Amino acid sequence: MSSPDARVGAVFGALADPTRRHLVEALASHPGATATGLAATLPISRQAVAKHLKLLGEAGLVSSRRHGREALFELDATPLAEAAAWIGAVGAEWDGRLGRLQQLLEKGGAQLPSGLNL
Amino acid sequence: MLNLPHTVTRSVLLPAAPAEVWEALTGEATLREWLAAEVEIEPHEGGELLCRYEDGEERRGEIELVEEAERLAFSWRREGGEPSRVEFLLDAVADGTRLTVIETSFAGAPSLLASGWTAPLGSLRLVLGRLVLA
Numbered sequence: 537m538s539s540p541d542a543r544v545g546a547v548f549g550a551l552a553d554p555t556r557r558h559l560v561e562a563l564a565s566h567p568g569a570t571a572t573g574l575a576a577t578l579p580i581s582r583q584a585v586a587k588h589l590k591l592l593g594e595a596g597l598v599s600s601r602r603h604g605r606e607a608l609f610e611l612d613a614t615p616l617a618e619a620a621a622w623i624g625a626v627g628a629e630w631d632g633r634l635g636r637l638q639q640l641l642e643k644g645g646a647q648l649p650s651g652l653n654l
Numbered sequence: 655m656l657n658l659p660h661t662v663t664r665s666v667l668l669p670a671a672p673a674e675v676w677e678a679l680t681g682e683a684t685l686r687e688w689l690a691a692e693v694e695i696e697p698h699e700g701g702e703l704l705c706r707y708e709d710g711e712e713r714r715g716e717i718e719l720v721e722e723a724e725r726l727a728f729s730w731r732r733e734g735g736e737p738s739r740v741e742f743l744l745d746a747v748a749d750g751t752r753l754t755v756i757e758t759s760f761a762g763a764p765s766l767l768a769s770g771w772t773a774p775l776g777s778l779r780l781v782l783g784r785l786v787l788a
Contacts, residue, residue: 636688
């Protein structure tokens with residue numbers, strides 16, 4: 537998982553699941569939450585939450601630190617920024633291209649080499 | 655590790671019939687007007703695509719799907735970059751053609767591309783929006 541594009545793919549995969557999106561949102565507003573605390577906000581077990589947190593960790597979205605016997609989880613938004621940047625950059629490219637295409641076709645079919653008319 | 659592809663979708667209404675839009679998508683002269691400064695295309699399945707931009711960037715690709723005046727798909731990649739797939743869908747409407755473009759970047763699992771992906775993407779924007787505000 538070294539290239540930015542591959543990392544972005546992992547982020548989108550991790551966020552394809554509604555439970556994990558819920559966890560990301562919960563951690564955004566409650567940094568330092570525990571798996572037990574997060575499980576209390578969801579209709580699933582602490583073990584299931586831990587599994588989802590592990591996957592989010594592999595995608596680089598969540599980090600954990602020990603505090604006594606508990607692991608505290610925190611959100612790392614850096615990979616999300618990369619994913620957002622991909623969407624933004626590719627979207628902007630298509631906005632530009634399709635804008636030019638629209639202008640080209642508004643000028644009328646006579647300019648097209650095919651000579652096709654409506 | 656999950657490895658789903660990610661997608662950008664755009665849709666525009668074009669004041670031209672599908673046949674005319676198709677020409678703009680597959681003719682080198684018209685492609686140079688809107689896609690890249692220099693375009694070489696062999697508009698048949700398996701054909702090559704080459705785009706050169708004014709800043710010197712180059713993308714090479716391969717045509718994957720040709721359904722005249724309806725669908726066109728190719729994969730392309732910039733030098734040293736990851737490949738992505740571009741699909742155009744043409745729909746005849748009363749005032750012309752609705753053109754939809756979907757660009758999907760693959761991180762290893764092209765077959766996982768599912769139409770359902772656009773739904774989670776909407777939610778992701780919400781998540782990102784909240785994160786930005788957080």
